Each structure stands twice: as C-alpha cells, then as structure tokens.
Amino acid sequence: MAGREFDIVLWGATGATGRRTAHHLARRCGDCGLALAIGGRNRERLEALRDDLPGAGREIPILVGDSHDTAFMGEMTAKTHVVVSTVGPFALHGSELVAACVGNGTHYCDLTAEPKWMRAMIDAHEGKARETGARIIHSCGQDSIPSDLGVQFLQDAALARHGKPCRRVATRVTRMKGGFSGGTAASFLNAMRLRETDPEFDRLSQDPYALCPEGERDGPDGPDRMMPLEVTWDADLQAWTKPFFMGPMNAKVLRRSNAIMDYPYGRDFSYEETALTRGGIGGWLAAMRYALFGRLFLIAMATPATRGLLQRHVLPKSGEGPSREVREAGSYELILVGEMPDGAVMKARITGQGDPGVRSTTLMLTEAALCLAEDADRLPVGGGFWTPAAAMGALLRDRITAHAGLTFELVEDRQP
Ligand SMILES: NC(=O)c1ccc[n+]([C@@H]2O[C@H](COP(=O)([O-])OP(=O)(O)OC[C@H]3O[C@@H](n4cnc5c(N)ncnc54)[C@H](OP(=O)(O)O)[C@@H]3O)[C@@H](O)[C@H]2O)c1
Structure with a gap:
C-alpha cells in the first residue's frame, strides 16, 4: 500500500487487549512488511510496551494523544490506511476516532459490543463513509x-x-x-449506568433488529x-x-x-x-x-451499592x-x-x-486489521458501516483459520 505514512495504527496499545494486539501485529507485520505504528495517551507506557515487542517491533513509531482531541484524531487518521482501536468503553472514548476515520477515508475496526453506540455511529456517519470510502467495522473480537x-x-x-x-x-x-479484561468490565458498568439514565437504552437493547x-x-x-x-x-x-x-x-x-x-x-x-x-x-x-x-x-450490577463493591473488589481494572x-x-x-x-x-x-476474551479476541482483531490493510482491493464492499461477515467474509475466515487458531x-x- 502506498500514499500514507502507515498501513496500520493500533490505537490504545497500552490496555489489556491493546498490549496483546500490539504483540500479534508486530509479529505479523514483521512477516508481511506493513508499516505499523502504536498509539495511546501515555508515552512512557507506550515506550515500555515497544521495548517488549518481538523482532522489528522495537522500531515501531509511537503516536501520543488523547481520544477526545479531535485535531489529533484528524491528523493521526490522515497518516494511515487503517486504524485498529482498543480504546474502550467505545461509547465513552470512541466517537471522535470514528468520525475522524470517516472524514479521512481511513478504514477502521474495533472491539465494541455496545449496540447503542454502534447505532449512533451508523446514524451519524454512514452517508459520509460511503462518500469517503472508509470501511468501518465494529465488533471484530469474540463479539461477534x-x-x-x-x-x-x-x-x-x-x-x-x-x-x-x-x-x-x-x-x-x-x-x-x-x-475477561478490565475494559470489558468497564463497558458493562457503563451499560448499567446508561440503563438508569437513558430511556432509549433498554428499548434499543431489546430490539433484535436495532x-x-x-x-x-x-x-x-x-x-x-x-x-x-x-x-x-x-x-x-x-x-x-x-x-x-x-x-x-x-x-x-x-x-x-x-x-x-x-x-x-x-x-x-x-x-x-x-x-x-x-x-x-x-x-x-x-x-x-x-x-x-x-x-x-x-441485579447486583444494577444496584449502585453492590455495583460499587463489585467494581472495587471483584471486577478487573483497566x-x-x-x-x-x-x-x-x-x-x-x-x-x-x-x-x-x-x-x-x-x-x-x-x-x-x-x-x-483476550487471546482469541486480539488474534481475531489483528487479522481483521490485516485484512483491511492487505486485502483492501479484494473486499466486496466500499465505504460504509459493515459487519465482519459483510465486509470481509471468507477472506477473514481464511485468515483466522490460518493465524488465529x-x-x-x-x-x-x-x-x-
Ligand atoms: N468484543 C470483544 O470480544 C471484546 C473483548 C475484550 C475487550 N473488548 C472491549 O475492548 C475495549 C478495551 O478493553 P481492554 O480490557 O483492553 O481495556 P483497558 O485495559 O481499560 O484499555 C483501555 C485503553 O484505552 C486507553 N484510553 C482510555 N481513555 C483514553 C483516552 N481518552 N485517550 C487515549 N487512550 C485512552 C487506555 O490508555 P491508558 O493505558 O493510558 O489508560 C488503554 O490503552 C473495551 O471496550 C472492551 O469492552 C471487547
């Protein structure tokens, strides 16, 4: 692929799933020669991660910024063909990145399992994604x-x-x-809070065709x-x-x-x-x-007192x-x-x-990102909000059979 500085940027590389994805991508990109960068908000942690990556992974460029910084999101997504994101809960930290990818015609995949947010992203950006050619693909982990x-x-x-x-x-x-990891627990906690504050949340969760x-x-x-x-x-x-x-x-x-x-x-x-x-x-x-x-x-998660206890003493942290x-x-x-x-x-x-929740998920996410980058000319769809099956189908199936177990x-x- 030519024309942009990077083929794939992994955004959120310091989290539980991000670190594993960074390792898989470094190993796979070393084999196939794609230009990879890792990004997140904490330079020191990104550098420590990079030092630990296999092979040529130690040379990977680092991008430092914040998910809510729209200017930075715009610059970052203009530099790469594909962004793979593990910054979640996506409903809290993911919207600016999706908007920037859509604006710059940058392909995108993530690990969200948050239907309300996915619906909001589709409604806000699908028309523009069709114009710019950005293929946006949510739910590229164990879900779904x-x-x-x-x-x-x-x-x-x-x-x-x-x-x-x-x-x-x-x-x-x-x-x-x-x-399961801390981000999954945080996404679940966020969903429970939304149930209390957003009357639309339950309706949409229960709608099978939402x-x-x-x-x-x-x-x-x-x-x-x-x-x-x-x-x-x-x-x-x-x-x-x-x-x-x-x-x-x-x-x-x-x-x-x-x-x-x-x-x-x-x-x-x-x-x-x-x-x-x-x-x-x-x-x-x-x-x-x-x-x-x-x-x-x-019920325990829906009740603020027990939810707090579970959060502090039972559920994994970020x-x-x-x-x-x-x-x-x-x-x-x-x-x-x-x-x-x-x-x-x-x-x-x-x-x-x-x-x-982590190993298989991050191996699948890695293959989804590689499929968007390497198989771009073979995918049956143009810009828009797609699902893994609709956008990548058998190409992704072959990849995860060969490389994700x-x-x-x-x-x-x-x-x-
Ligand atoms: N679909 C599936 O099957 C599946 C499976 C596993 C996880 N997930 C989802 O994947 C997401 C990540 O999970 P996880 O366990 O890896 O989460 P995590 O360990 O909490 O990692 C979150 C990452 O996001 C970064 N981050 C948070 N806010 C940010 C901001 N404002 N700007 C830049 N970076 C920011 C964190 O940076 P710092 O390191 O600096 O804090 C960290 O790198 C969650 O939404 C989870 O639900 C889905």
Whole structure:
C-alpha cells in the first residue's frame, strides 16, 4: 500500500487487549512488511510496551494523544490506511476516532459490543463513509466474529449443497473457558449506568433488529433478552440450554449482516444464541443455576451499592486481564444448528484456541486489521458501516483459520 505514512495504527496499545494486539501485529507485520505504528495517551507506557515487542517491533513509531482531541484524531487518521482501536468503553472514548476515520477515508475496526453506540455511529456517519470510502467495522473480537462468520459459513454451505439457506439457526455455546479484561468490565458498568439514565437504552437493547438499516427492522425474532430466567430443551443436541450473556449482541450483528448483504439468509431468517449444559435433571439444574446466578449478577450490577463493591473488589481494572496461563489454556466451541423449511438439518462446529476474551479476541482483531490493510482491493464492499461477515467474509475466515487458531467445519447434513 502506498500514499500514507502507515498501513496500520493500533490505537490504545497500552490496555489489556491493546498490549496483546500490539504483540500479534508486530509479529505479523514483521512477516508481511506493513508499516505499523502504536498509539495511546501515555508515552512512557507506550515506550515500555515497544521495548517488549518481538523482532522489528522495537522500531515501531509511537503516536501520543488523547481520544477526545479531535485535531489529533484528524491528523493521526490522515497518516494511515487503517486504524485498529482498543480504546474502550467505545461509547465513552470512541466517537471522535470514528468520525475522524470517516472524514479521512481511513478504514477502521474495533472491539465494541455496545449496540447503542454502534447505532449512533451508523446514524451519524454512514452517508459520509460511503462518500469517503472508509470501511468501518465494529465488533471484530469474540463479539461477534465467531457467531457472524459461523452463520455465514453454515449458510454458504446450505446454499451450495441445497440451493437455499437455513431458515433458522440456533448457536449453542458448548464450551467457553477463559476470563475477561478490565475494559470489558468497564463497558458493562457503563451499560448499567446508561440503563438508569437513558430511556432509549433498554428499548434499543431489546430490539433484535436495532442495528439493521432503517426500514429493515422487522423480522420473525422476538425481543433480545439479556439474562432470562429461562432454560429450554434442545431436542437436536439432547441437552438443556442456558442464557448466553453475549447472545443478544451477536444476534444483532449477524441480523445486520443479513440485511446489509441483501438477505442471503432470507427475510424470514430467525436466530438465537444460547449456551448448552447437558441432558437429564443434572443438566436442567446446571442451566437453572446459571440463569439464576446471571440474573442475580445483573441485579447486583444494577444496584449502585453492590455495583460499587463489585467494581472495587471483584471486577478487573483497566489494563488488567486474565493471566498468561488462563489466556493460553482457554478455548471455546460453538455448535450451529441450521434448520430448513423441509426439515433438513445442517450443523457446523466452530472452535477457538486460547482465552476468548483476550487471546482469541486480539488474534481475531489483528487479522481483521490485516485484512483491511492487505486485502483492501479484494473486499466486496466500499465505504460504509459493515459487519465482519459483510465486509470481509471468507477472506477473514481464511485468515483466522490460518493465524488465529479458529476452525470452521460442517459436521452434519441430514435430509428430512
Ligand atoms: N468484543 C470483544 O470480544 C471484546 C473483548 C475484550 C475487550 N473488548 C472491549 O475492548 C475495549 C478495551 O478493553 P481492554 O480490557 O483492553 O481495556 P483497558 O485495559 O481499560 O484499555 C483501555 C485503553 O484505552 C486507553 N484510553 C482510555 N481513555 C483514553 C483516552 N481518552 N485517550 C487515549 N487512550 C485512552 C487506555 O490508555 P491508558 O493505558 O493510558 O489508560 C488503554 O490503552 C473495551 O471496550 C472492551 O469492552 C471487547
């Protein structure tokens, strides 16, 4: 790529996910020769990080500024083809950067899982992004790449084998082993505060089609509920399901994928994402226990006194995250069950190596940034606000399979 000083700027390199992303990018950019810079608000911490990077990473330029400094955001985004941001909560610290990327036609990806902010960014900037050519892609971590690309993988297989998509897909999280970082806790805390102060917040959180374009916000799915006290029986997998915390968020993203790709999954496509326990009374009890615990946790987080206690004594702080052992021992598995109107069933299995919240997330984010930089001429979309599946699809799937430890496999194709 030519014409700008940098190919990729990593913004927020000193945080828990930023540091890991810096390491992955330094290693990968060393291999592929892209010009990388790291940025943030604290020079000393950026220098300490740089000293620790592998290979040529120690030569990487450093950019120092503040996310709320619009002039600096403008200058920084004019110098690079791609910005990858880990400065969150994005609703608090991300808006100026998105506006600057859109203004300068700079491609952008991040780790947000904040639908209200994403909706606000789309509404404010989508028209301009189409003009300037900036590809803006939110949610390039565990939320929501495995679900978004997983459904696309299953539907591509359904179209290739049966000539039609699955009308309903249920994603079951069968394993999720790892931890989460301080920024995730801060984003969650911010969401709980917004619930108290912003009457629109709950309405939008529950609207399953909240991220779809205007005029495209109808469909068969009912409200997205965060932690219902509800367990259901999955007859196909012969096990009880329990709520999955990030299911509603991931579902919104892939419903947007379907809408902005002009409905390859069909206009009557229905989706749900939950976690799975096992069969029998033991499985039911485990699912109920989890649902109850989740509900109690939400109540504790919604109550200022207990929220303060959790924040001070339990939740990780900014910059903190799971230990190296937890990051490396972590893993996850999703089983996607797709049903066709004639009763045919297709299943896909997605696995990830490494703790989903930090290791796998930052490996995926790294590949998303590289895909925006290296595959710019091969992407099927121009400027605008896209999802991982709509903008990068199979290109990103190949990358995360080769470099981020994910696998995508079709495990069943059963005729009615
Ligand atoms: N989608 C997913 O699957 C997923 C997974 C993990 C995390 N996340 C999200 O990723 C985000 C980052 O998480 P994290 O745990 O890495 O957070 P973190 O450790 O708190 O790091 C935040 C970073 O933002 C920087 N920052 C904060 N305010 C800034 C400002 N005004 N100007 C410039 N830099 C600023 C911090 O700089 P200092 O170091 O100087 O404080 C730090 O580098 C969060 O929003 C989190 O929810 C998403």
